[in-house]
Amino acid sequence: MLAILSAIATIALTFPSLAADPKPDAVVKNKNIDARVFLDDKIKADPVLAADCLADGRKWLDKNTADAAASRKEDPQFFRDGGWDFERKYSIRSVVADRYVSVLRDDYMDTHGAHPNTDVNTILWDKSENKRISIRPFFTETADGGTTMKAMVKAAIASLKIEKKKRDTSDTATGEWFKGVEPSLLKIGAVTLAPSTETGKSSGLTFHYPPYAVGPYAEGQYVAYIPWETLKPYLTPEGSRIFGGARPKGDADE
Numbered sequence: 001m002l003a004i005l006s007a008i009a010t011i012a013l014t015f016p017s018l019a020a021d022p023k024p025d026a027v028v029k030n031k032n033i034d035a036r037v038f039l040d041d042k043i044k045a046d047p048v049l050a051a052d053c054l055a056d057g058r059k060w061l062d063k064n065t066a067d068a069a070a071s072r073k074e075d076p077q078f079f080r081d082g083g084w085d086f087e088r089k090y091s092i093r094s095v096v097a098d099r100y101v102s103v104l105r106d107d108y109m110d111t112h113g114a115h116p117n118t119d120v121n122t123i124l125w126d127k128s129e130n131k132r133i134s135i136r137p138f139f140t141e142t143a144d145g146g147t148t149m150k151a152m153v154k155a156a157i158a159s160l161k162i163e164k165k166k167r168d169t170s171d172t173a174t175g176e177w178f179k180g181v182e183p184s185l186l187k188i189g190a191v192t193l194a195p196s197t198e199t200g201k202s203s204g205l206t207f208h209y210p211p212y213a214v215g216p217y218a219e220g221q222y223v224a225y226i227p228w229e230t231l232k233p234y235l236t237p238e239g240s241r242i243f244g245g246a247r248p249k250g251d252a253d254e
Contacts (some may be wrong), residue, residue, distance in 0.1 A: 018239035032068035035086035085110040101125040122190040138239030148234040149183035159224035198245025
């Protein structure tokens with residue numbers, strides 16, 4: 001029974017049209033493309049955050065609509081079975097100190113290539129300032145190639161190796177696959193504040209990697225987790241304030 005339920009869940013994730021999704025918050029549908037954007041209910045509860053995500057989603061829709069039209073004009077044979085199928089979902093992963101909101105941005109794309117593809121990115125939102133921020137305020141320094149970023153890369157790769165061992169894919173736990181994980185905030189991976197067993201705290205950082213980023217397409221997405229204790233020597237007072245507790249049981253599975 002569990003195997004059947006797992007298979008159904010896998011199908012629903014692979015083919016978004018089969019999932020019981022609510023009405024899209026933005027949509028473009030024509031002969032070239034069927035593209036949708038969804039915001040989860042927690043995001044909609046914050047009007048400013050919702051507006052930011054929706055504006056971001058609409059830009060994504062506009063770009064892919066234009067790309068689909070150009071592609072059809074250049075190679076119409078690839079649209080004989082219909083237009084491109086795109087979907088983007090924004091969902092809240094954590095809220096820390098009732099201020100810092102980590103948002104996951106998950107994309108599904110089918111352009112009639114060898115297979116559909118997925119992507120993942122993140123947004124860190126400061127509710128007090130009503131704007132996007134980076135993780136810089138939590139660390140004493142985050143210079144490219146600096147001590148903090150090198151420590152993060154080392155810990156992220158160690159976590160990825162553990163994940164690959166769990167999946168029996170250790171043969172791709174190599175420097176060649178990890179070379180894209182660089183000691184730079186813009187190149188280490190899309191980051192979120194991990195939830196914690198301690199209310200209002202974050203248990204550390206999670207870095208999210210789409211297919212191809214740190215392994216072949218068949219391995220899917222990866223998440224690297226770095227506990228806050230590993231980062232403790234590099235924290236600012238604000239970082240020390242928001243980090244604590246442990247990663248909730250089951251968070252890795254999710």
